[in-house]
Amino acid sequence: MAENQQKALAGTSPEKFGDFGLASELLKALDDLGYSSPTPIQSRAIPVILEGKDVMGAAQTGTGKTAGYSLPVLQSLLYHANTSMSPARHPVRALVLVPTRELADQVYEDIRKYAKYTRLRAAVVFGGVDISTQTGILRAGTEILIATPGRLLDHIQQKNVNLGQTHILVLDEADRMLDMGFLPDLQRIVNLLPKERQTLLFSATFSSEIRKLAKSFLENPVSVEVARKNATADNVKQAVYHVDETDKNEAVEYLLRQHQQKQVLIFSNTKAGASRLARQLEKKGLKASAIHGDKTQAERMAVLDAFKEGNISVLVATDVAARGLHIEELPCVINFDLPFVAEDYVHRIGRTGRAGATGEAISLCSAKDEKLLNEIEKLIKRKLPLLTIPVFELKKEKIDKAETAGSGKRSERSPYKSVGLEKKSQDPWFDRPYVPEEPSGEEKRPEEQVSRLPKKPLAALLGGKPKA
Template sequence: MSHTPLATPQTGAPAVRFEDFGLSADILRALADQGYVHPTPIQAEAIPVVLQGRDVMGAAQTGTGKTAGFSLPIIQLLLAHASTSASPARHPVRALILTPTRELADQVADNVKAYSRHTPLRSVVVFGGVDMAPQTAALRAGVEIVIATPGRLLDHVQQKTVNLSQTQILVMDEADRMLDMGFLPDLQRIINLLPKERQNLMFSATFSPEIKKLANSFLKNPVTIEVARSNATADNVTQVLYKVEEEAKRDAVAHIIRERGLKQVIVFSNTKIGASRLSRHLEKEGVKAAAIHGDKTQAERMAALEAFKQGGIEVLVATDVAARGLDIAELPCVINFDLPYNAEDYVHRIGRTGRAGASGDAISLFTDKDARQLADIEKLIKHTISRLQLSGFVPPRSADRRPRHEGGSEERQGAVRSSYGRSGYAPRKEKVDPWFLKPYEPAPQSASDEAREDASQPGATKQKAKVAALLGGMPKR
C-alpha cells in the first residue's frame, strides 16, 4: 500500500481530481478506498501522457507519487485494450515494471495491487532471495502485470515460465540506479525479448549523460516530464552536519537519537559491517534498531523493513540498499552515519525525509577524512550545509575508554549528559573551525576537475566508463 501522501492543490489553482483523467470507475474506486482525490504534480503530468500511449522520460524523486503516476494509466490502458490473445492459456505478460532493488519491486507491486484490486487484472512481483515456486505458480496461472528485478526475471525467462513476447508496456523505474548497479546488459537482454512496438516509460532521479543516452536508445520520441529539478534537494529538508571523531561516531548517533527523541529514523552506513555494528551498538544503548543490507537474508530484510514501518523498530540502520525508492510514511529524520562515496547518493538518502511536502531533518556526521566527499556533495547541491556543534555530546576519550557499564544498566538513560567528569567523559570546549563558516564557492569546471574525480573515485569512474562503452554500442532509436 502506498504511504505517499498525495498533494493538495495550490490555493487558487483549479483543483485537478483523479476523476478528470477518464480513469475507469474501478480504478477511481480503489483511489477512493485510500482517500486519494487530488493527483500530485507528476501524476497530473504523467497520467494523460501515458494514457495517450506516448513514451515518457520522467525525472522524479521518490516521494513525488511517481508510482501511481505510471501504474494508474497502465492499469487503465490494460483495461481499455482487452488482451488480443486468442488463447488465454498462454498468458502473455502485458506490462513489465523493472526496479533495481527487491524492496522497491515489492513496494511498487503493493501499489499496483492496491490500484487494480477492483479490476480483473492480475500482477505478481518477481525478485531473488526468495522461493521461486510461488512466483512460477503465479506466472503459470497468468498475470497481466509483472514487477521484477532483472536477475530473477531472466531466471524465469530461462525456465520458460514467463512470456514477454506480447508485452506492450515497459517501465524502467530508478533507471539511473540500474545503470549504477551494472544492470545494463540484463536490461538489454530483457528488452530484446519484448516486441519492437511497445510503450516505454523511464524514470530516473538524475539526468546524467548516461541516462540521456539510455533514453535515446530505448525510448521513441519521449515526452519529458520533470517535476523537481534534478540533483536538487527539497527545501523542506533541514540539513546539518556534525563533526565527530571517527571513534565517537556510534556514540554520537545514539546521542542524537536520544537527544532529539527520534522514534523513526533511518541511519545510513557506507558498509554492511558498519551497519550491523551500529545496529548492535544502538541495541546495547537501549534503542530499538535493526540493520538492513545485502548480506542479510531476504527474510531478515523484509522483517526489518516491516518492523520499522509498524514502529516495533525505531532505527533502521541501512546501506544504500535503502537509499532510493523506499516509501515510508513521513519519515521525519535521516542520519548519515557515513557521508556517501557518491555525492548523488547523498541526495537520494536525504530524499527519504521531507516527503511530499512534509518537513524533515537530514543529519550527517563527518570526520576530517570526509572533506573531499563533503566538498563534492556541496558542489552537487549547490549550497553549503550548516556545521553545527553536537550540543551536550562529549565523546569518550579514546585513551580512557573503559567499559561504561560499571554503574549498572539503570543509568544508561541520559548517561552521556550525566556522566561528565567521571567514567571517562570530560567536557570539551569546542571551537568552530573558521573554514566551516566560509560560504561555498563552486570550483571552476575544468579538465583538472575530471582528473581530480579520477583520483578520488577510481571505482565510480571506471564503472561510468564501462556503462559509457556499453551505451556506445547500443542502437539509436
Template sequence: MSFETLGLSDAIVRAVKEAGYTSPTPIQAQAIPMVLTGGDLLAGAQTGTGKTAGFTLPLLQLLSLSKSAPANRTAARPVRALVLTPTRELAAQVEESVRTYGKYTNLNSAVIFGGVGINPQIKQLKHGVDILVATPGRLLDHIGQGTVDVSKIEILVLDEADRMLDMGFIHDIKKVLAVLPKQRQNLLFSATFSDEIKALADKLLNSPQTIEVARRNSTVEIIAQMIHPVDRDKKHPMLAHLIKSNSWEQVLVFTRTKHGANKLVEQLGKDGIGALAIHGNKSQAARTRALAEFKDGTLTVLVATDIAARGIDIDQLPHVVNYDLPNVPEDYVHRIGRTGRAGATGEAVSLVCVDEHQMLKDIEKLIKQTLPRQVIPGFEPDPTAKPQPIQLRSGGPGHRNQGERSGQGRSRGGNGGGAAARSGQRPAGAAPRSGAPARSGGGPRSAAPQRNGGGRGR
C-alpha cells in the first residue's frame, strides 16, 4: 500500500515522500481513510506505531480542501483544528509533523504550552492559525485572556488521552470541551482503553469507528531484555560499571522519582560520566538543552522520570536502563519502547533489587514472558536482604504523578536541581511518547526538533 492509495492529495504525499517515507504503517493505513470520511474515531495506538501521522495527514487534507481553506499562508484565518497533548515535548513534535507534512499546503500551525513566555504566543495567535497544538493548561490561559478564538474549531484531536487522564487533566479537558463548537469531528488516541478512557469516549465521540493497532514490532522480538539482580545500594555503581565496561555512548535511564534522578546525575558526574536529568522540576530551557545534547550525542546519559520521558523520540537509541522498575507495569513497555525503533535492535536492562520483585512479577505477567536474569560479577545481591516497602523510600508509588507537575531547573554532575517555575505558573508535567512510526518499511514519524521542548506548566 502507498500513501497515494489512501486518498491523500499530491501536495501532502509529496511532503511525506520528501520526509523519507514510502508506505504507511498499519495505524496510518486504517486511520487515514476513516478520518477522511469526517466521522469520529477512537484509536488504540502505542508509541512507535505512527499514530501522529495517522491523524496529522488526514487533518491537513480535510482542512486544505474545505471551503474555508485560506487562499494563501499569510491571509488571516480562524483556528479550525485543535490538537491537545499532555506534554510540551509531544506538543512540539506534533506541531513539527504538521509543518513537515503541510509544507506544500496553504495551512499554517502553532504550538502553545506553559513554562515559556505567553506574549510571543499571543502575537502568533493574533494573526490566526489553521491548526493549533496545545497543552490543556496553557490553552485555558489563552482562552481565559481572550487571546485565542476556538469558536470555529472543526476538528478536535485528543492525543495520548490515557496519559492526560493519568496526569490529572480531565477537568481541564472538560473546560476546553465546554467552549468548543458542538458540531465538530473528534479523534481520540490512547495507548490503553481503560474504563476512564471508555467513559471519556462515550461523552466525547459520536458513533465512532474504532481501531486498535499493536506496535509494528513487538518489544519481545526486537529488544533484548535483561534483568540484573542487585542490592539497592549497589545500583549506582553497577550502572557506572555497565556504562564504562560496555562503552555505552547513549543511554536513557529511568528513575522512579525526580529526587532519584537528580541524585543519580550527581553520582554519575563524580564517576566522570556526563549525565543530565529531565523531570518536572527542570526549567523548559534546561529540558530542551538536555534533550538536544542527548540527541546529538554529546551527552552520554539522560536520566528521566516516566512523565518527563514522554516526547523522547530518537531513532537508533541503543540502550534503555530501568534504574528503578516502574510502579505501573504498562510503563515498562513504554520505557523500553524508546529503543528498538526504525527496525534497529535495542537493549533494555533493568536493575532489580529485592524491593522490586513483585513489580517484576507484574511486568512479566503483562508481557507474558519470564525475563532472563544475569548476575554481574562483583555485584552479587545479598541473599539475606529483606525487602522494604517502596512507598517508604523516594516518595512512594504515588510520588510520580504528584511531583511531575511542578516547575523546573537543571542538574549536571552535581549541580542539583534547580530553578522553580515562575510564580503564578501552572504546574508543568512532561513526557515522552512521541507517536512516531519506525522508519523501516513504514510511514511518517512524528519527529520534531527540540527547540520547542515539552510539558504542561503555565
C-alpha cells in the first residue's frame, strides 16, 4: 500500500481503486456502485490522507470529493470495527462537519454505502427535526458522525455525544460554513477535540478566509488542487440571457418549454421568490415545487425525493437549501436571480455536469444584475456568452415601433432601447411591471392590488404613445 501511495504522490495517477491498497470490504462496495476508476481529486487526495497528513482539497463541485475523503477515513477506522453492543466500543472516531441539512444527509448516505460491508457505524445529526429522535442513535454509539455545527453543539450540551476520542476531523464545504457564520461554532467544536488529530478541509473554492481558517485548524497541510481556483467545469455549457426584470417569469417558462429537460434546478435569491416562482410555474401546467429554509425538514426531503424520482420536473431553491443536493445526471441549472456572492455561482452550476456528465447552466440577467454578472466573470476569469430570447426581442421591436410612430425617431423613454443592458428610464409608466394574468384572490398580495399594472392589456398599449 505504501508503494501505491508514493506512486500517487509522485504524480502517477492510480488507474483503479485497488491501486490504493483499500480493504476488500471497501472495494466490494465500490464495485456495487459501479465505481471503477478514481477521479483526479480522489487519485491525489486518498494516498495523502492514508498517510495521516492534514489536507486542503479543492476541486470542482461534482468531482467526487466525498469519496475522496471518506474512503481513506473508513480505511483508517477499520482497525476499530467490532460487533459489540456496548456504546463504549463505538465512540466517535471521525467527525464530518457540513453547513446544511441536505449536504449532511447526502454525505451520510454516501458513507453508509461505502461502509456497507464493514462493521463501522455511521450516524447523521442536523437541525429541523426533533432532537430526541437522534439522541438514541448517538447514545448507542457510532464511529463516524456527520453533523451540522449547531445541532452537534446541542447534542454536546445534552451530553449525548463525546468527542474525546475523535482523531479525524473533516470540514466539508468550509467556505459555506464561514459564509453562514459558523466560525464561532467551529472553534467551540475544535476546542473539544484531541490536539493530536488529522484534519481534512475540502471545498469547491478557496477564499483568503478559508486559508486563514486552515492555518488555525490544520498542521502543515498538503494542498491538493485539481483545478484552478474558483474554476467552473469545462463540461458545463454556460450562457446568459438578457431579459428585462419584468420578463423573467415568462423567460423561465419559455426556456423550460424550449429545452424540455426532465429535471431542472432553478435558483432564487429569496425564499419568498422561490415559492412565488414555483406557484406561477405550476399555474402554467409545469410540475414545479420550491425548497427553502422556511419549509420543515420533512417537507424539504419529500420535495427532494419527488424531484429525484421524476414526479417533479422543476425544483426552485435558495442557495442554502440547494447546497449538498446530488441529483444523478441533472441536465440543467437556471439562475433566475444571479447570486449576490460570486463564489455561489460556482457552487450553483456545480449541481449539473457531475462525475464527468455534460450539463447546461443558464442565467437570466437584467439591467440591475449587470454588476453581479461582472463580478462572476471576474471570479471565473472568463466572459460568458450573451444571448437574447427571440420572443422578447420581438416584443421590444413592437414597443419601439409604437413609440416612434409619427415622430420619426425612437423615444428615449423606452425601457427596451437595445439588446444590451441599458438603464431603464424613470418614466413611471414603463417602470411599472406588466402582469398578463391577474393573480387569483387567494394569492393576490396588497402591494400587487395597489401598484401592479395599467388596466389596459399590452396589445392596447402598442396602438399609440402611452400616457404618463
